[in-house]
Amino acid sequence: MASSNHPVDNVLYLADSYKVTHHKQYPAGTTSVYSYFESRGGKFNETVFFGLQYILKKWMVGSVVTKEMVEEAKEFYHHHFRNPRFFNEDGWNYIVEKHNGHLPLRIKAVPEGTVVPVKNVLFTVENTDPAVPWLTNWFETLLVQVWYPMTVCTFSRMQKIMIGRYLYRTSGSINGLSYKLHDFGYRGSTSVESAAIGGAAHLVNFAGTDTIAALQLCKKYYDNPMAGLSVPAAEHSTISAWTKTGEADAFRNMMDQFPTGIVSVVSDTYDIYNAVSNIWGDELRQMVMDREEYGSLVIRPDSGDPVTVVLKILELLYERYPCLTNSEGYRMLPNYLKILQGDGISYESLLTILAAVEEAGWSTDNLVFGSGGALLQKLDRDTQKCVFKCSSVTVNGEARDVWKEPLTDSGKTSKKGRLTLERDEAGQLVTIEEGRGDPEKDLLVPVFENGRLLVDYTLKEIRTLAGADLFPKKNPK
Numbered sequence: 001m002a003s004s005n006h007p008v009d010n011v012l013y014l015a016d017s018y019k020v021t022h023h024k025q026y027p028a029g030t031t032s033v034y035s036y037f038e039s040r041g042g043k044f045n046e047t048v049f050f051g052l053q054y055i056l057k058k059w060m061v062g063s064v065v066t067k068e069m070v071e072e073a074k075e076f077y078h079h080h081f082r083n084p085r086f087f088n089e090d091g092w093n094y095i096v097e098k099h100n101g102h103l104p105l106r107i108k109a110v111p112e113g114t115v116v117p118v119k120n121v122l123f124t125v126e127n128t129d130p131a132v133p134w135l136t137n138w139f140e141t142l143l144v145q146v147w148y149p150m151t152v153c154t155f156s157r158m159q160k161i162m163i164g165r166y167l168y169r170t171s172g173s174i175n176g177l178s179y180k181l182h183d184f185g186y187r188g189s190t191s192v193e194s195a196a197i198g199g200a201a202h203l204v205n206f207a208g209t210d211t212i213a214a215l216q217l218c219k220k221y222y223d224n225p226m227a228g229l230s231v232p233a234a235e236h237s238t239i240s241a242w243t244k245t246g247e248a249d250a251f252r253n254m255m256d257q258f259p260t261g262i263v264s265v266v267s268d269t270y271d272i273y274n275a276v277s278n279i280w281g282d283e284l285r286q287m288v289m290d291r292e293e294y295g296s297l298v299i300r301p302d303s304g305d306p307v308t309v310v311l312k313i314l315e316l317l318y319e320r321y322p323c324l325t326n327s328e329g330y331r332m333l334p335n336y337l338k339i340l341q342g343d344g345i346s347y348e349s350l351l352t353i354l355a356a357v358e359e360a361g362w363s364t365d366n367l368v369f370g371s372g373g374a375l376l377q378k379l380d381r382d383t384q385k386c387v388f389k390c391s392s393v394t395v396n397g398e399a400r401d402v403w404k405e406p407l408t409d410s411g412k413t414s415k416k417g418r419l420t421l422e423r424d425e426a427g428q429l430v431t432i433e434e435g436r437g438d439p440e441k442d443l444l445v446p447v448f449e450n451g452r453l454l455v456d457y458t459l460k461e462i463r464t465l466a467g468a469d470l471f472p473k474k475n476p477k
């Protein structure tokens with residue numbers, strides 16, 4: 001059942017208004033509507049499938065329709081359309097009476113965490129009771145919202161691949177990669193729920209987050225009690241409260257309050273270069289060094305052009321701290337010092353920073369990144385062109401392949417007939433259309449049927465799939 005504290009608390013309000021009238025629009029004798037979901041393409045040519053399980057568990061599993069709901073919705077839609085006859089009262093009452101409120105649908109999906117080239121079927125939906133063919137596409141509205149976790153997960157993973165490449169090349173290992181991109185996006189999300197969903201999608205690839213809501217979602221829906229970690233960190237208020245002349249006292253207090261482990265101190269409240277040179281690099285330098293065996297300091301700039309600022313901080317620290325050259329020939333700050341760039345980070349800006357830092361002879365391992373708006377918000381359904389289309393219907397007992405093929409945009413042509421997702425001889429994922437696939441080879445898994453969840457993926461399993469062959473091991477010597 002949906003959580004009662006949600007503005008919408010039942011499936012009768014989860015569809016676009018026009019869908020309320022669609023049961024009157026299929027041909028007489030229609031007994032089956034079969035639809036599929038795909039990414040038609042976008043910034044990246046492969047996506048990580050993630051987030052369907054949350055939607056199913058939250059909205060569709062169990063007895064989700066009652067007589068009272070139907071009664072209320074009948075009244076509601078009468079007012080919405082100013083007509084008492086558009087809402088499918090009989091259809092929904094049939095589901096209450098015949099199925100005890102369980103949705104007679106079958107959903108088959110590629111396992112969550114699977115990385116799939118675009119233009120491939122990711123899940124299919126069909127009605128299991130011939131009396132309610134209109135039910136399939138009722139759930140388009142809700143199910144297409146999987147575009148969000150899927151797209152966040154995809155962008156997050158692409159950033160992991162990028163950071164991993166630079167980290168490996170400039171340090172000889174990818175140790176610590178899971179903590180190199182921290183989620184700062186809670187406040188910039190459109191709602192607590194979307195922060196939870198998008199933050200969980202990021203946690204498929206990484207283990208550093210400040211988006212607490214995401215941890216709750218992973219715990220409740222993906223069987224992971226603690227999907228991400230964080231550490232003590234300052235914000236501008238906890239520095240500025242000491243006033244400008246007290247900035248060094250504020251910094252000292254951070255190390256006093258958190259004498260062991262990692263502590264992050266935002267240092268650009270007034271003048272980042274003064275803070276790095278004269279406070280971290282001089283007045284508190286001995287204290288920072290004395291922490292060596294207890295913990296590390298993370299210096300966080302939060303303004304200015306990221307490349308310029310990060311490079312300048314590295315140079316200033318190089319002059320004031322014992323740096324070394326690592327096995328790959330890149331400069332490293334002492335292991336108790338890191339720089340966290342959490343401002344202006346996106347897939348595009350990350351690349352410029354990583355490249356500039358390497359170009360200047362520094363290892364990526366000196367850095368940690370934080371991302372908020374770009375990680376959780378700077379995406380929409382069109383970013384990866386996520387769509388849901390009907391590809392087969394059965395009318396008077398005869399199954400027919402159906403599709404759209406707009407003269408005005410061939411890119412919107414949809415797939416035909418019943419679909420399977422299979423691997424070709426080269427091991428590539430491909431979609432077989434028109435019912436010509438081999439059910440034995442179909443990688444789509446039945447995950448939902450008649451109100452029951454058939455598979456319950458854990459975040460651990462999903463992380464394994466999404467992280468598989470991220471960095472193909474060099475063939476063993």
Ligand SMILES: O=C1OCCC/C1=C\Nc1ccccc1
Pocket residue numbers: 182183184185210230231232233234264265298300340342370
């Ligand atoms: O500095 C940090 O070190 C690592 C832990 C997180 C952290 C900062 N968090 C944050 C969250 C939301 C907006 C801005 C910053």
